[in-house]
Amino acid sequence: MTEPAEIGLRVRTIRRRRGLSLDTAAGLAGISKPYLSMLERGERRFERRGLLEDLASALGCAVIDLTGEPYLPGDRAGAEAMATLPPISVALFDAxxxxxxxxxxxxxxxxTSLAQAANAAxxxxxxxxxxRDLGxxxxxxxxxxxxxxxxTQRAALxxxxxxxxxxxGNARNxxxxxxxxxxxxxGEDAARRLGDPALTAFAAMTSTSSLSRMGARHRAQQVATTGLAAIEPHADPTSALPAAAEAAxxxxxSSAQMAAKDHNGDRARDHLREAADLAERTGERNELQFSFGPANVRAWSMSIAVELGEGADxxxxxxGTDGFDAHLVTADRRAALHFDLARGFAQAEGARDIESVRHLxxxxRIAPQRIRHDPVAREVVAQLDARARRRAWELDSLKHRLGVG
Structure with missing residues (x-):
């Protein structure tokens, strides 16, 4: 299994093969030379996805060239999940x-019932x-x-x-x-052919997430901007069926998160305020398992704060708020919040590592198939392990479960 310590080694190897100095590569990535040097030596880790994407762009490579994904599964459930991807690929290329x-x-x-059940799972x-049988x-x-x-065509689309x-989502995670x-x-093609504005906007959101994780941030921003322009005339949060407002x-x-990765805090906060305003009026919703509402806006705000380097606060x-994750109705969103809390506490430079371990x-435990395949989760564990002053079984257990060290 590829260990997260190899990310820094991959960065150094690719940088040298590109003939780039530390100064040049750091400048292209928007970070300092000493920081890049520490990343290459494994003294600092990649707790921000935007940092991985910035370095991949600076080095002229893909994010997976740095992370080594996809990883070999560490358990039976992971192996079964990975085995579902080839039939999906064949189906999408064959039809x-x-x-x-x-x-x-x-x-x-x-x-239709099977598609809904798969989405719920x-x-x-x-x-x-x-x-399973998704292909x-x-x-x-x-x-x-x-x-x-x-x-039949409309129902099928x-x-x-x-x-x-x-x-x-499965392939991305x-x-x-x-x-x-x-x-x-x-999915975007099918939604556009159907002509449903809300479904088309949700499809744009899915494309944005996939492109952003790949590191194709420019294209992801274009898709999000176009999708927002198309859905906003339909986004009435007071409607009895406010799916369009949820999609907006x-x-x-997603736009707020991408702005945060671009280090544009003002734009990120503007988009976050727009989302919060819509969520306040829609209330907690879960159209197509997107879990839009005040609780999910708060969860995303945590991820955005981490990208801005403001995660600890x-x-x-x-x-400090009772029941802060109570209204997140899916395991995916609850796990995402606790993972981002772990990343946020890790940004306290060791002062809150116990809390970071706890939330990770x-x-x-909530979503092992998601967390164990995430390169940033492995990086956070490695960072916590490097800073640990004494052995703790909780951290050792995480290292074992995530295949670190």
Missing amino acids: TLADVPDVPARPIEEL SAESRYSLAG ALLTELHVHAVTGDSD AALTEACFVAA LGNYDLSVHAARR GMLHL LAERIT DIAD
Whole structure:
């Protein structure tokens, strides 16, 4: 299993092969020469995703060239989850919205139900269950979308979009970014063909997330901006069915995170305020498992604060509130919040490492298939281990579970 210490070594190897000095590479990445040197030596770690993306861009390589993803699975559930990705890839390349294989397809009602069940499993970070037979499901939905009557085609396009959300999310969280982007784009195509504004905006959100994780930040920002412009006329948070407002809110959250990665705190906070305003009026919602509402805005604000280097202060304020994660209804979002709290406390330079360990342990127990495949989670564990003054079984357990050291 690739250990996170290798990220710094990969940075140094690629930098030298590119013929770049420490000064030049650091300048291109927007960091100091001493900081880059510490990253290469493993004395500092990558607790910010934006830092990984900035360095990949500076070195002219992909993020996965630095992280070594996808990782070999460390347990049976991880192996089963990884095994679901090849059939998904085959299905998306073998069928298009213009041409499909000559295969039988189950009734559209059954396939719609299966797509919804897969999405629910993915939201619980149960990727092995969500991805089981997802390749066949995608193929059959393509068949109905191309060959069915008008009503069947519309139902198939809606279910296909949702199934693509699952495929994109699973591939992204398991480290296969190319497949994630491909699945997300197919979902965008299906949603646009259906002509549903809210579904199209949710599809844009999925593409934005996939592109951003890959490090294609410029394209991700374009997709988010275009998606926001298209959905905002429909985004009425007081509607009885405010799906469009939820989708707009999610695009604002994604835009805020990308602005934070670009070190633009003012723009990040502007988008965060827009999302918070929408969430205040929609209340807690969960259209298509996106979990939009005040609780999720608070969770995203934690991730954004980490990217801005302000994670420690916000983590302190969030955890000082009783039931701060009570309204996050899916395992994916609860785990994401606790993971970002761990990253935030880790930014306190050792003063709050006990809290960082605790929240990372909670995140892993909630959603192990998500956390154990995340390169940043491994980096945080390695950072905590390097700073530990004495051995602690909680940290040793995390190292074992995440395959660190």
